[in-house]
Amino acid sequence: xxxxxxxxxxxxxxxxxxxxxxxxxxxxxxxxxxxxxxxxxxxxxxxxxxxxxxxxxxxxxxxxxxxxxxxxxxxxxxxxxxxxxxxxxxxxxxxxxxxxxxxxxxxxxxxxxxxxxxxxxxxxxxxxxxxxxxxxxxxxxxxxxxxxxxxxxxxxxxxxxxxxxxxxxxxxxxxxxxxxxxxxxxxxxxxxxxxxxxxxxxxxxxxxxxxxxxxxxxxxxxxxxxxxxxxxxxxxxxxxxxxxxxxxxxxxxxxxxxxxxxxxxxxxxxxxxxxxxxxxxxxxxxxxxxxxxxxxxxxxxxxxxxxxxxxxxxxxxxxxxxxxxxxxxxxxxxxxxxxxxxxxxxxxxxxxxxxxxxxxxxxxxxxxxxxxxxxxxxxxxxxxxxxxxxxxxxxxxxxxxxxxxxxxxxxxx
Numbered sequence: 001x002x003x004x005x006x007x008x009x010x011x012x013x014x015x016x017x018x019x020x021x022x023x024x025x026x027x028x029x030x031x032x033x034x035x036x037x038x039x040x041x042x043x044x045x046x047x048x049x050x051x052x053x054x055x056x057x058x059x060x061x062x063x064x065x066x067x068x069x070x071x072x073x074x075x076x077x078x079x080x081x082x083x084x085x086x087x088x089x090x091x092x093x094x095x096x097x098x099x100x101x102x103x104x105x106x107x108x109x110x111x112x113x114x115x116x117x118x119x120x121x122x123x124x125x126x127x128x129x130x131x132x133x134x135x136x137x138x139x140x141x142x143x144x145x146x147x148x149x150x151x152x153x154x155x156x157x158x159x160x161x162x163x164x165x166x167x168x169x170x171x172x173x174x175x176x177x178x179x180x181x182x183x184x185x186x187x188x189x190x191x192x193x194x195x196x197x198x199x200x201x202x203x204x205x206x207x208x209x210x211x212x213x214x215x216x217x218x219x220x221x222x223x224x225x226x227x228x229x230x231x232x233x234x235x236x237x238x239x240x241x242x243x244x245x246x247x248x249x250x251x252x253x254x255x256x257x258x259x260x261x262x263x264x265x266x267x268x269x270x271x272x273x274x275x276x277x278x279x280x281x282x283x284x285x286x287x288x289x290x291x292x293x294x295x296x297x298x299x300x301x302x303x304x305x306x307x308x309x310x311x312x313x314x315x316x317x318x319x320x321x322x323x324x325x326x327x328x329x330x331x332x333x334x335x336x337x338x339x340x341x342x343x344x345x346x347x348x349x350x351x352x353x354x355x356x357x358x359x360x361x362x363x364x365x366x367x368x369x370x371x372x373x374x375x376x377x378x379x380x381x382x383x384x385x386x387x388x389x390x391x392x393x394x395x396x397x398x399x400x401x402x403x404x405x406x407x408x409x410x411x412x413x
Contacts, residue, residue, distance in 0.1 A: 025072040033254040035067040044263045048215075050273040057264060057275040061243045061308070064257070068249055083126055089119050159285065159413055163294050176411040179285050182296035183409070187376050201385040208388055208397065215270055216395035222265045222315050227258055230311045241306035242282045242410065250307050265312045272398030278309035280408045303409065316403075320396055329390050380404045 041063055044056045093115040100108040138145045162169040164178040192198040234247040253261075268274060281303040291298030305313075321339070324330050330338075335346045350366070357364040383404070387397045 024075040026075045027068060027072040029071075029252045031071040032067050032249075032252055035071055036063065036257050037254050039063050039067070041260065044260060044267055047264075047267045047271075050271055053264070053267055053271060053273055054276050056267075057277050057308075060257075060260065060264065061245060061277065061306075064245055064249060064253070065243070083122070086119065086122050086126065089115060089122065093119060157287070157293075159287075159299075160293050162296055164296055172413045176413045178296050179283075179299060179413070180409075180411045182299075183283065183301055183411070186297070186373055189379060190377055192379070201379075201381050204385045204388055205381045205401075208384070208394075209401070212272065212394055212398050216272055216398065217270070219269050219393065219395045220319060222262055222269070224255075224259055224262045226315055226318075227262045227265070227311060230314050231258070234307065234310075238307075239284075239304050241304050241309065242280050243277070243306045243308070245307055247307050250311075261308065261311065265315055268312055269316070269395055269399060272395055272402055274312075274399060274403040275309075276406070278306050278312070279403075279406060280410065281305050283409045283411045285411065285413070301409075313403075316396070316399060320392070320400075323392060323396070324390075327390070 042056065042059065044053075047053050047056055093112065096108055096112050096115060099105075100112055134148065138148050159175055162175050162178045164181070166178070169175045169178040231250055231253070234250060236246075236248045236251070238247055240246040283301045283303055285299035286302050287293055288298055288300050333349075335341045335343065354364045380401075384397060384401050387400065
């Protein structure tokens with residue numbers, strides 16, 4: 001040995017497992033469709049209870065996930081050198097390095113360093129040229145500018161240690177628990193100050209829940225074409241919910257499975273029961289701009305819902321909007337949560353008021369109210385009471401009531 005130290009042999013007995021990174025998977029979508037076509041899935045036509053509906057939804061999700069797993073294979077990633085000069089330099093560098101590792105010649109070492117510098121310089125030039133070419137091809141009219149800019153804006157940051165009532169959270173599990181407790185507090189209903197109103201609403205909702213039929217028949221049944229339209233509008237780059245079924249999987253479902261989903265949504269409306277499996281949201285915390293990153297209340301919860309749940313929600317919302325529109329329930333000033341309307345249209349309306357005031361030599365005043373946690377703390381019984389008051393179809397009220405009750409969330413850090 002070249003060293004004057006005495007060699008020491010150490011034996012370590014450690015119990016640990018190296019996590020396996022799944023890597024990229026390539027799915028044979030034709031085989032995926034054939035697998036679902038040939039699966040022996042129980043028809044949902046025979047579902048008559050809420051428990052049976054929950055079971056059939058679980059089985060459908062398992063069928064889709066298993067079909068995806070069985071038709072997917074890992075992709076071996078190989079670096080492809082698109083530039084001939086870069087490929088030649090890499091081959092020469094590898095050859096020189098192999099000889100240097102054998103003979104340890106200083107001349108070879110200098111040559112190896114020179115080749116590494118040439119490779120890095122050429123690699124940077126290729127990357128810069130590709131970026132410049134992509135930048136020159138950006139067009140503001142076809143949407144490519146947003147696709148180009150988005151990766152630069154979406155810089156993910158790790159959540160630092162969080163401060164909470166129980167101390168400091170350092171691990172991911174502790175952070176998730178701290179955020180879950182904070183969100184649970186934020187979702188807690190405000191105290192109702194008017195006892196008479198609270199009693200009126202409680203009696204109204206209790207009476208409806210007691211008198212509502214177990215099976216609804218008077219409703220517009222969903223059509224497979226409606227489900228297909230929803231699937232076509234799904235964006236592939238959206239994250240999946242807790243079930244792990246992404247939008248690309250749904251877009252590749254065979255017609256047989258789409259008909260099954262349509263029948264399940266029909267049973268949801270008939271029974272007035274929203275599947276329990278679809279009531280759990282995966283919450284991803286996003287730091288609010290300019291807020292303290294160590295404070296749990298500084299994070300905005302972004303909920304990821306199952307995509308199959310979104311399809312059912314879309315069809316339910318469509319029927320609710322049709323009723324509200326046909327019966328003129330909403331006031332003309334309502335702009336939020338309505339199709340083809342946004343805050344921009346409301347601002348145009350404000351501008352028209354101001355211009356009209358100028359023309360009549362009048363001053364226009366405005367009062368802006370920002371209600372904290374307005375959406376997170378909606379009085380659910382109060383909402384059901386309003387639906388009853390506006391004589392909304394009972395199947396919709398029952399379904400929305402089921403949709404809002406016993407919801408859960410899991411925080412992902």
